Structures are given as structure tokens and as C-alpha cells.
Amino acid sequence: MSPTLSLIDFCHIYPGETARDSMRRSVDMAQRAERLGFHRIWYAEHHNMPHIASSAPAVLIAHVGAHTESIRLGSGGVMLPNHSPYVIAEQYGTLAELYPDRIDLGLGRAPGTDQNTLGRALRRSPNAAEHFPQDIMELEGYLAGHSRIPGVDAIPGRGTNVPLYILGSSLYGASLAAQLGLPYAFASHFAPTHLEQAVATYRENFRPSEKLAEPYVIAAVNVVASDTTADALRQLEGIYRQRVRAMAGRGRPLSDDQLDRIIESPQGRQIIDMLRYTAVGNGEQVRDYLDGFTRSAGADELMISLQGTSTAETNRSMEILAAASQ
Helix, strand or coil, X not given: CCCEEEEEECCECCCCCCHHHHHHHHHHHHHHHHHHCCCEEEECCCCCCCCECCCCHHHHHHHHHCCCCCCEEEEEEEEHHHCCHHHHHHHHHHXXXXXXXXXXEEEECCCCXXXXXXHHHCCCCCCHHHHHHHHHHHHHHHHHCCCCCCCCCCCCCCCCCCCEEEEECCHHHHHHHHHHXXXXXXXXXXXXXXXXXXXXXXXXXXXXXCCCCCCCEEEEEEEEECCCHXXXXXXXXXXXXXXXHHHHHCCCCCCHHHHHHHHHCHHHHHHHHCCCCEEEECHHXXXXXXXXXXXXXXXXXXXXXXXXXXXXXXXHHHHHHXXXXX
């Protein structure tokens, strides 16, 4: 049985673009994904990243929702320790009222930014992540209509029962999702190391809940699909260079020679290994890779991160993936 296919949109701001350009492309991407039959599209909370425009997922979801009809939209995810659970319940409760049966709420405990931004701009307490399980339960209570604080309800939010998903890249998130009886999404598109162990931990320790009777796993994977294998490999090389330039250069201009040396260094290979789970090639090759990945990851659904060096490449990649998955 083929897995459900969904997409994650990082709202990249390419060189020469503005955040507005990125958001317009996100609308176009969601509309294309809807036409091609993808199940859902998620947006991740990032802060102080010059090339990513998804710092406010709820606002972005509201905008995309107004320009689409049926595709599910959600956070992949909201970094809950950055926020009050009550405010998140109000935000996503509002979205659920605007777009019934279309909103997901993926939750992570990482900061989604650097330590300077975390402490000085977001003003997040250093120990905020320690309360992640309690914050999830408080949030779930607001959305279900049984608030843990007498006399306080999330309006909108109360009774919307927005579906919650636990995001993670380690055994912590897997264990927590299993304990709470919630779906689990693993960020294997950039953190591949513990995928199989985390999924096994989640499935072995899953406790059925009112929300979910059986474990449900979403595994993220990168896709570089093109009309020819050679062109897909060309794109992949460009993607590697972009990734290493952004992460190793940290805003500093790098010559091609400098970039080549970094790519061959242990640091460069480590950055490239973050994309270990990547389907590359024509439609048939990508489909075969994803079939194997689904089995090895024990996934019920794949969250696809389309990789490319241009909008045209990622659009074509989406079309090829959709056609190959029919």
C-alpha cells in the first residue's frame, strides 16, 4: 500500500528576492499541491534566518488557506516552548474555524533559532523546553474544551479539537508521542541519524488514546526529481553547494575554491550528510527510492521536502513526483 504523500514548505527567500516573493510562491506551491493530490502542506517556525520567511506559521497558513480549497494546512511545527499554550490554542482554533477540517498542529520543543535570538529577542526562558509535555496537555485541554484553568477558555479554540502531532529528531519525541498516544513526525529530511530507532521506540511503546487508536508515523524525506537522471544529479550537486555555502559561510561570501575545500572537509561532509535521505532521479527512480524508504522507516505518511536550486526545478519535481505516485 502506497504511503500518503504530503509536503513541507520552508518558504525559502532566494537571492534577489523579498519575503513577499517567498510568500507568493508558497501560495502557488499550495495551489499546485492541491491540484496534484497531495494530502497536506506544513510550515515550520524559524526565527532570524535571512533566507526563510516562515517565522509566523499561523499567519502564513491563514493566507494560504484563503487561496486554496481542500488541502490540509498545518505547522511543522510550532515550537511550543516559545509560546503560551493558550495563545497557540487561540491562533489554531481561529484557523480551524476559518478552515474546518483542514488544520493540523505539529509541535516541536526546539527553539527554531540561535541562542542569542532565543534569549534576547524571543525572551524564552532557558528551561522552557522542560515543560513541553505539560504544555502539550494544557494546549490539548483548551482545544478539547476542558481547560485546566477554571474559568479560562480559548475562544476561538474550545471544542475545535485541532489534531496534534509530535515532531522530533530523537528518542525523546518518539517516547513522548507514544506516551501521549499522538501521531509522531520524524525530521529525517535534515536529521537522519536516529530515524529507525526512534520509530521503533514509538511503535513499541505506543499507548492508545482518545485521539489515536494505533501508532501513526510521518517520516520526512527530500526529493530531487527531474526528467532525466543526469539533470537530477546536476541539481543535487547545486543543492549541496547551496547548503554548505549557507551553513558554513554564515553570511560570509565564499569563492568557488573556498567552497570546494569546505565541501571536501569533515564539516562539509557532515552538512551534506544531513540530506542522507534524498530520492534523486527520474520519476521511476524516485518512486522506487520512496517505496524502500517507506518500508525501512516504517512510515504511514511521507512528508516531502522538495529540493531544487530554482522555483522552476521544484515545481517540475513536484509534478514528476505526483505522476510517479499514481
